[in-house]
Amino acid sequence: MSLPQSQATDPKSIDWANLGFSYVQTKSFVRHVWxxxxxxxEAELVQGTSYIxxxxxxxxxxxxxxxxEGLKAFRGPxxxxxLFRPELxxxxxxxxxxxxxxxxxxEDLFLKACRLAxxxxxxxxxxxxxxxxxxxxxxxxxxxxxxxxxxxxxxxxIVFVVPVGDYYKGSGxxxxxDALVDEQFDRAAPLGSGSAKLGGNYAPCLPSAxxxxxxxxxxxxxxxAKSHTYVExxxxxxxxxxxxxxxxxxxxxxxxxxxxxxxxxxxxRSILRSTTxxxxxxxxxxxxxxxxxxxxxxxxxxxxxxxxxxxxxxxxACGTAVVITPVKRLVRGDQEVLVNxxxxxxxxxxxxxxxxxxxxxxxxxxxxxxxLWPAQGITGTSSKDEE
Ligand SMILES: *Cc1c(COP(=O)(O)O)cnc(C)c1O
Numbered sequence: 001m002s003l004p005q006s007q008a009t010d011p012k013s014i015d016w017a018n019l020g021f022s023y024v025q026t027k028s029f030v031r032h033v034w035x036x037x038x039x040x041x042e043a044e045l046v047q048g049t050s051y052i053x054x055x056x057x058x059x060x061x062x063x064x065x066x067x068x069e070g071l072k073a074f075r076g077p078x079x080x081x082x083l084f085r086p087e088l089x090x091x092x093x094x095x096x097x098x099x100x101x102x103x104x105x106x107e108d109l110f111l112k113a114c115r116l117a118x119x120x121x122x123x124x125x126x127x128x129x130x131x132x133x134x135x136x137x138x139x140x141x142x143x144x145x146x147x148x149x150x151x152x153x154x155x156x157x158i159v160f161v162v163p164v165g166d167y168y169k170g171s172g173x174x175x176x177x178d179a180l181v182d183e184q185f186d187r188a189a190p191l192g193s194g195s196a197k198l199g200g201n202y203a204p205c206l207p208s209a210x211x212x213x214x215x216x217x218x219x220x221x222x223x224x225a226k227s228h229t230y231v232e233x234x235x236x237x238x239x240x241x242x243x244x245x246x247x248x249x250x251x252x253x254x255x256x257x258x259x260x261x262x263x264x265x266x267x268x269r270s271i272l273r274s275t276t277x278x279x280x281x282x283x284x285x286x287x288x289x290x291x292x293x294x295x296x297x298x299x300x301x302x303x304x305x306x307x308x309x310x311x312x313x314x315x316x317a318c319g320t321a322v323v324i325t326p327v328k329r330l331v332r333g334d335q336e337v338l339v340n341x342x343x344x345x346x347x348x349x350x351x352x353x354x355x356x357x358x359x360x361x362x363x364x365x366x367x368x369x370x371x372l373w374p375a376q377g378i379t380g381t382s383s384k385d386e387e
Pocket of ligand 1: 233273274276
């Protein structure tokens with residue numbers, strides 16, 4: 001099949017200090033094809049194009065039989081490259097695949113495909129210290145041309161990579177955002193597919209999210225679809241909050257246990273299980289903070305829970321792209337909630353979590369939790385023998 005050719009960006013032409021978050025064609029992407037009668041094919045490195053062949057009746061396009069992942073690879077001080085917790089993405093892609101009737105790629109195949117994509121595109125990994133990363137995008141879709149709504153007998157798994165910049169560098173530093181509670185649209189039904197990273201979960205959020213952006217709210221917050229009482233998550237990031245008794249800004253970070261903050265995040269079945277959130281929960285536990293994964297009522301956020309508290313000390317959105325985005329103000333109808341007095345900076349405890357994650361990712365802090373893979377790092381030349 002002849003495909004349109006397109007030019008890879010010359011890695012030497014990339015301005016690492018000013019990279020954003022947009023598509024850049026790298027040298028290659030990895031492809032595996034699964035067929036019901038043949039199982040998984042060997043990895044294929046596709047070079048010189050950003051296009052993929054597609055049947056006009058591709059089920060991944062018509063019936064939404066597709067899912068994806070997003071993770072990052074970082075260049076350490078030793079010049080070698082490591083992926084951040086890729087096994088969590090492997091597991092989640094498998095769960096998403098099953099939710100839409102697709103064959104899940106085995107973990108080993110997933111990891112090797114990510115590694116190969118990084119290895120072959122090693123020149124596109126931003127330098128250590130630039131704050132950038134190689135964003136890795138695995139994609140799985142039913143690739144059979146068929147009219148019936150049936151599981152596709154052919155599934156294509158692709159891993160492409162894109163160099164991306166430090167979000168906060170590009171946007172002039174950390175700035176708290178305003179979030180609008182979406183009252184027009186429910187992202188996920190209680191027994192629906194909100195916990196899977198399905199392509200079909202995102203486009204339906206667009207109309208209300210665009211309307212919110214026009215009103216000055218970069219992110220939208222969704223409540224539980226059944227009762228509109230509990231907080232679920234933002235459009236592409238999870239909801240996290242911190243409570244601490246001390247005045248923000250004077251927070252005693254390494255305090256005794258009675259002054260330790262509490263890290264709170266919703267445990268709904270219909271939210272996407274963010275790998276970043278899991279990392280933050282584990283770090284908070286490691287720091288000796290209390291961690292509560294439980295239903296979070298909107299009334300707690302708005303300070304009307306009747307328990308005398310006036311909302312959370314710190315609220316943020318978390319995900320792979322930015323790690324932590326502080327939320328300074330939330331609006332629901334005519335209700336307005338200011339977090340930490342509406343301050344635009346990151347609160348002291350979110351800052352500690354953020355700094356720790358970034359330091360581990362960039363290799364400037366020891367990876368005592370074993371989150372970077374492979375431990376010995378990826379180099380441009382095949383390093384498989386070092387496994
Ligand atoms: C991807 C995503 C997240 C963030 O997950 P990470 O694994 O931390 O990147 C959160 N919510 C939704 C809906 C997502 O799609």
